[in-house]
Amino acid sequence: MTSPASARPPVIEVRDLRTHLVTRWGTVKAVDGVSFAVREGETLGLVGESGSGKSMTCLSIVRLTPRSVSGVLEGTVRLEGDDLLTKSEREMQRIRGRKVAMILQDPMSSLNPVFSIGMQMREPVAAYHGLRGGALRRRAAELLASVRIPSPEARLRAFPHQLSGGMRQRVVGAMAIAAPPRLLIADEPTTSLDLTIQAQYLGLLKELQERHHFAMIFVTHNLGIVAKMCERVAVMYAGRVVEMGPVREIFTSPRHPYTQALLESVPRLGAKLDRLTAIEGQPPDLARLPAGCAFAARCPRVMDRCAEAPPELEVAPGHTSRCWLQAPA
Ligand SMILES: Nc1ncnc2c1ncn2[C@@H]1O[C@H](COP(=O)(O)OP(=O)(O)OP(=O)(O)O)[C@@H](O)[C@H]1O
Numbered sequence: 001m002t003s004p005a006s007a008r009p010p011v012i013e014v015r016d017l018r019t020h021l022v023t024r025w026g027t028v029k030a031v032d033g034v035s036f037a038v039r040e041g042e043t044l045g046l047v048g049e050s051g052s053g054k055s056m057t058c059l060s061i062v063r064l065t066p067r068s069v070s071g072v073l074e075g076t077v078r079l080e081g082d083d084l085l086t087k088s089e090r091e092m093q094r095i096r097g098r099k100v101a102m103i104l105q106d107p108m109s110s111l112n113p114v115f116s117i118g119m120q121m122r123e124p125v126a127a128y129h130g131l132r133g134g135a136l137r138r139r140a141a142e143l144l145a146s147v148r149i150p151s152p153e154a155r156l157r158a159f160p161h162q163l164s165g166g167m168r169q170r171v172v173g174a175m176a177i178a179a180p181p182r183l184l185i186a187d188e189p190t191t192s193l194d195l196t197i198q199a200q201y202l203g204l205l206k207e208l209q210e211r212h213h214f215a216m217i218f219v220t221h222n223l224g225i226v227a228k229m230c231e232r233v234a235v236m237y238a239g240r241v242v243e244m245g246p247v248r249e250i251f252t253s254p255r256h257p258y259t260q261a262l263l264e265s266v267p268r269l270g271a272k273l274d275r276l277t278a279i280e281g282q283p284p285d286l287a288r289l290p291a292g293c294a295f296a297a298r299c300p301r302v303m304d305r306c307a308e309a310p311p312e313l314e315v316a317p318g319h320t321s322r323c324w325l326q327a328p329a
């Protein structure tokens, strides 16, 4: 018997996360006050247009934000109660790959170019399964085979640069599930995979999650995948979560005009594709955000009040929206 997700403790709790990058163009507020929690066995989807801060949110949680730029990383990120933003780099290295597994958008950022695939898989496989020697190699090859890497035994001796982009992504996918983590962060984990492999891999992730009850943060542009993989979804716009709630409710009664536009921009299955409504206008410059709602300039329902920052309002149990439309008059 598994208890309902709402009764389980949160594995990860992010409070008021701010990641501001100081660049030549000004201070980019890539993540600007993001809060959410994900419980054991639960998957939270992160959606939003390109540049809305999804990857930066994931990278901030594991403290892998770009080193080339200075800036602030503030707020709290509690992993089973432990604040990750106060850990030393050494402690973070232990946490990454053990408690938190990551499939990052750029697979090269999770792979070390100077070690073979086999070397890189050794640590998590040995630590979790207590294997060594031939048994360890066989288990690593099995993991590669599970993500459809051809000739897995031979690939263990390969270096990351000897694999195609799609293969690298699958290797990272195999490594992420080598030792079941407490939290899995998957940032567009299947974008470079063929559709059949994509479906198999997503199925595999779900199966592992059911067995090991890890929490998952799942970033994708594909709302069909959100429907399949996630219990809840957070919609990001300009570095903020503008709407969050149960997937079914967000899909059937979205409240925030941005979420509504995002859902309308997806062609219905079987609908004629003669008109695809892209969201009008450009996403804002994150170095020059307005004081009020960042979506106001593109919003079909904009009002005078939108010049002030909208509050986060609970529109239904567990469903929040950051929009003046939902505020009492
Ligand atoms: N190395 C960097 N230096 C400066 N700004 C950056 C850097 N990386 C990302 N940004 C900025 O941070 C903001 C958020 O980027 P992020 O990668 O989180 O977007 P995203 O939502 O993941 O987009 P996508 O869907 O395209 O992956 C963007 O405005 C981007 O330009």
Ligand SMILES: [Mg+2]
Binding pocket: 054, 055, 056, 105, 187
């Ligand atoms: Mg991204």
